[in-house]
Amino acid sequence: MIETTTHSSVQDAATARGLTKTYGRAGTEVHALRGIDVDLPAGRFTAIMGPSGSGKSTLMHCLAGLDQATSGQVTVDGTRLADLDDTALTKFRRDRVGFVFQSFNLLPMLTAGQNILLPLELAGRRVGRPERERHNQIATVLGITDRLGHLPSQLSGGQQQRVAIARALISNPAIVFADEPTGNLDSTTSAEVLGFLRTSVRELGQTVVMVTHELDAAAYADDVIVIADGRVRSHLTNPTRERLVSALTGEALSGGTV
Numbered sequence: 001m002i003e004t005t006t007h008s009s010v011q012d013a014a015t016a017r018g019l020t021k022t023y024g025r026a027g028t029e030v031h032a033l034r035g036i037d038v039d040l041p042a043g044r045f046t047a048i049m050g051p052s053g054s055g056k057s058t059l060m061h062c063l064a065g066l067d068q069a070t071s072g073q074v075t076v077d078g079t080r081l082a083d084l085d086d087t088a089l090t091k092f093r094r095d096r097v098g099f100v101f102q103s104f105n106l107l108p109m110l111t112a113g114q115n116i117l118l119p120l121e122l123a124g125r126r127v128g129r130p131e132r133e134r135h136n137q138i139a140t141v142l143g144i145t146d147r148l149g150h151l152p153s154q155l156s157g158g159q160q161q162r163v164a165i166a167r168a169l170i171s172n173p174a175i176v177f178a179d180e181p182t183g184n185l186d187s188t189t190s191a192e193v194l195g196f197l198r199t200s201v202r203e204l205g206q207t208v209v210m211v212t213h214e215l216d217a218a219a220y221a222d223d224v225i226v227i228a229d230g231r232v233r234s235h236l237t238n239p240t241r242e243r244l245v246s247a248l249t250g251e252a253l254s255g256g257t258v
């Protein structure tokens with residue numbers, strides 16, 4: 001790793017220590033993660049960048065408890081994921097983690113509003129007044145109030161992704177993970193969706209971690225973690241575009257904090 005920024009004064013929403021992930025059997029194994037240490041500070045928007053195949057999605061899946069690391073520790077919201085059995089992990093993911101995928105993943109037979117409330121229904125949580133207020137606040141922030149009665153097929157791609165973000169936010173998770181959330185959107189709609197993720201951090205105090213290929217998308221983030229070949233190459237705080245480009249292109253960065 002070329003440079004590190006520690007956030008010792010900031011509470012971390014998630015941390016990883018010595019994380020490795022190896023796919024396949026001896027002889028043909030793929031080392032997707034080769035010893036990752038990261039701290040994801042709460043209340044910030046962090047982008048994970050790096051070349052295709054560098055391990056970004058694998059890292060995100062291990063941090064989110066969707067996949068199990070080969071070795072190392074993941075802590076999310078103060079809970080060590082390794083301490084949870086399958087049932088507890090499923091419940092933890094449902095209650096404490098939100099997901100946004102490239103392909104929206106909305107249920108086609110439910111309206112936008114029903115899709116947003118689905119995580120609460122699945123958790124068997126009563127949708128009372130506080131939940132409705134949060135639902136309304138999120139819908140207002142995301143600008144989808146007048147679309148809540150529509151089916152996903154009646155919405156544009158950008159509107160569908162906003163509904164997916166609202167669904168990820170509804171249970172007030174400790175952290176929202178988004179893997180290429182703008183990968184299927186045009187540049188104008190991408191900017192809107194990124195703006196809403198940014199707003200969820202600023203106005204709702206949400207912690208967001210987003211995997212992205214796009215330099216423009218990373219510009220919305222507070223922090224950028226650059227992964228290369230299963231390792232953290234750099235962890236930049238509020239990087240300028242120039243610093244980001246040099247970190248991504250692998251130019252030697254000579255120490256110092258960013």
Ligand SMILES: Nc1ncnc2c1ncn2[C@@H]1O[C@H](COP(=O)(O)OP(=O)(O)OP(=O)(O)O)[C@@H](O)[C@H]1O
Nearest residue numbers: 023024030031032051052053054055056057058059
């Ligand atoms: N289920 C799997 N079985 C075997 N190898 C895998 C599996 N999933 C990922 N890999 C390998 O692990 C490495 C990291 O993959 P990963 O999907 O994390 O990359 P990525 O950085 O997200 O790439 P992209 O930008 O293309 O989405 C790659 O070499 C990939 O081929």
Ligand SMILES: [Mg+2]
Nearest residue numbers: 056057058211
């Ligand atoms: Mg990926």
